[in-house]
Amino acid sequence: MAYGRKTPYQARIRAHIVLHAARGRSNARIARQTGLHVDTVRTWRGRFAEEGMSGLGDRRRCGRPPSFTALQTAQVKALACQLPAKTGTPLSRWSRPELAREATERGIAPALSASTVRRWLAQDALKPWQYRSWIFITDPCFRPRAERVLNLYARTWQGEPLGEDEYVISADERTSIQARCRCHPTLAPGQARTMRENHTYGRGGAVAYLAAYDVHQARVFGRTESRTGVDPFMHLVTQVTSQEPYASAKRVFWTVDNGSSHRGQKAADRLTSVLPNTVMVHTPVHASWLNQVEIYFSVVQRKVVSPNTFTDLAQVGDRLRAFEDRCNVKAQPFHWRFTTSDLDDLLTRLDRHTTDHQEESSVEPAT
Structure with missing residues (x-):
């Protein structure tokens, strides 16, 4: 751990403290040689003495309590999975700031930032600002x-x-x-400059x-x-x-x-x-x-x-x-x-998708 190239920095420092202690050096001397505070040396030396290698890891921290509940996160994700026009919003597609604004106006959360929305959507790889077009096969042959x-x-x-x-x-x-x-x-490209066109x-x-x-x-x-x-x-x-x-x-x-x-x-x-x-x-x-x-x-x-x-x-x-x-x-x-063969696989997937879409459309909404 002390000399491994892929060892994290904190683990390497703690390993050096243990090695210095194994050589019989005092906490003050270890602190001078490693550039650490003596309390830091005392802490990690004591943990290793009590718990061994497992004592050199970080202990579980409670951290700050979450600002938003799981229900709020799910509601924002559900909103992102709806077309803006269906919700009465005059937009063609959602963006992160617009989702945060809409969630705040609906009372889902008292305050919500676009970066928070980005993290929530990234959990399920949701990107409502992107879109793709498709066309159904109309040629019978x-x-x-x-x-x-x-x-x-x-x-x-x-x-x-x-x-x-x-x-x-x-x-x-x-x-x-x-x-x-x-x-x-047109200006030709140069150092740190792209080609420029009027x-x-x-x-x-x-x-x-x-x-x-x-x-x-x-x-x-x-x-x-x-x-x-x-x-x-x-x-x-x-x-x-x-x-x-x-x-x-x-x-x-x-x-x-x-x-x-x-x-x-x-x-x-x-x-x-x-x-x-x-x-x-x-x-x-x-x-x-x-x-x-x-x-x-x-x-x-x-x-x-x-x-x-x-x-x-x-x-x-x-x-x-x-x-x-x-x-x-x-x-x-x-x-x-x-x-x-790829053509047959494509047609099979399209038939399955079309069948599922028709079945969903035939189900009457619950009252």
Whole structure:
């Protein structure tokens, strides 16, 4: 204990007192050598003599009586688990100061601080100031459509493995990338200083960015258009399929969401009529997260578009194309880990949650 690296400081000092006493030194001498008061030395020396090693620990202290009861704590936690609008409070969500104020106004406690509320909520990991959104599955064909997309990522189509001359393309469009010309130049980062950007800007217009991502080859094809629609999307398809190896491929699968540019069977038939070796595969409704090109768009948002500082739309297009070239040189395929087994687990949890929610809703409130 006296020389251990992980021994707490107080335990180390008390161990030194015992060792000095074992060498036959007086309390006054031990106090001088350790820099402690002689009463402190006498106390710990006596406790060790009476109780041994257990005497070197702190004794139980009664401490100050609690200021709040367990009932008050439970009432504040219960209040945090209610929506403010249900309680008549004109708030969208609770904060710690607002909870303390509401609890005081309701007479739960005569006075309550936000730090006390924070400690109480932390006991049960309650964070009423945070929120997440969700959406229920509305597509009746969610399971088979999602399974088709996931099987393509695993290089399988209708139970058969894809050949070497078959490719999977994930495509979508990103609307309204603005060209914001800052009224003052952006300051580069420096020592103890982040990059600084002027908030005032002039609008230079907006452009739509269409991109196609080869899932297994990690190749990106993109183009900028003044708007989205059927024609801009077909321009993207033509841009990709006019190049090798897609021009002479046996099949090229295009994974798209249900946007207006490529929605429904009509869009699939239009694509096949123009390019017979292409197959359009739709993700389920409200499940564009299954489309891998969305991951690429998130990378573009973080690394290229934000912060948004461009002199004109031409600079926007130049930077996007330069980033595509950079990705095509160094990028690797995304490590997609969501499989059909994960899909089944997700649907099972959602069914259980939906069933429990319906049962709770069907129970009549007690009068």
